[in-house]
Amino acid sequence: MRSGGLRPDDIHRRLMARFEVDGWWPVHSAYHETHGTDPREEVAIGAVLVQNTSWRQAERAIVRLAESEALSLSGILALPVDRLTDLVRPAGFPTRKPRTLIDVSRLLLDEAGQGGMDRLVANTEDDPDPLRAALLEVHGIGEETADAILNYAFDAPVIVVDAYMRRLMARLDIDVPTPRGPMDPLKAPYQEVARWWTRGLPRDDAKVYQDLHAAIVEHGKGPCRIAPSCPVCTP
Numbered sequence: 001m002r003s004g005g006l007r008p009d010d011i012h013r014r015l016m017a018r019f020e021v022d023g024w025w026p027v028h029s030a031y032h033e034t035h036g037t038d039p040r041e042e043v044a045i046g047a048v049l050v051q052n053t054s055w056r057q058a059e060r061a062i063v064r065l066a067e068s069e070a071l072s073l074s075g076i077l078a079l080p081v082d083r084l085t086d087l088v089r090p091a092g093f094p095t096r097k098p099r100t101l102i103d104v105s106r107l108l109l110d111e112a113g114q115g116g117m118d119r120l121v122a123n124t125e126d127d128p129d130p131l132r133a134a135l136l137e138v139h140g141i142g143e144e145t146a147d148a149i150l151n152y153a154f155d156a157p158v159i160v161v162d163a164y165m166r167r168l169m170a171r172l173d174i175d176v177p178t179p180r181g182p183m184d185p186l187k188a189p190y191q192e193v194a195r196w197w198t199r200g201l202p203r204d205d206a207k208v209y210q211d212l213h214a215a216i217v218e219h220g221k222g223p224c225r226i227a228p229s230c231p232v233c234t235p
Contacts, residue, residue: 008200015215024214025152028066037072040117043153047145048100049091060090073105100140124156143190155206160213161193164220
């Protein structure tokens, strides 16, 4: 891609033409059908496990949780801490991630109450900010992970800003408007980067943001790697 004043909708359109990302975030549907658990809980668990590691390593931890019949928020809380630590060890950070999983599981179950995950979907559709703020209070949860949980698990219309997105914007020579003036997307505050995208895309369409993030990740793992293959990218 070359910039030439590209807008968010231009980038979205080009990425959608290149990548098929429907159902991009993987879940173990057969497990949840067998155990009567909610796959949206697995998305939240996966969002914590994939922090600062590859999806391959996170998936190893998820499979170990499934093999122990603990691939749910209540399953996480039912495990002794040392057992949980052992199961998720492939995802790294063995002193932090188990505690974060426990705290996130407790928070989401408390917020859901008797309405279950459907209640969280309804609440975040109207206003994701209260749950986002609560997630950010959890040790080990930053803005990227909070927004991944909100967007992919609960269909909240929020965008996930990650390193792939910042890299793409930098290579397209996009400056991020901020109160202090235009900034390099690699250095701009998270919310200002998010605002650049949401100004140019439908603000209430969670799937647009899911698909955009997924396509950017695929693009960043393909031609837009740290050492890019720019000639194969659509001009």
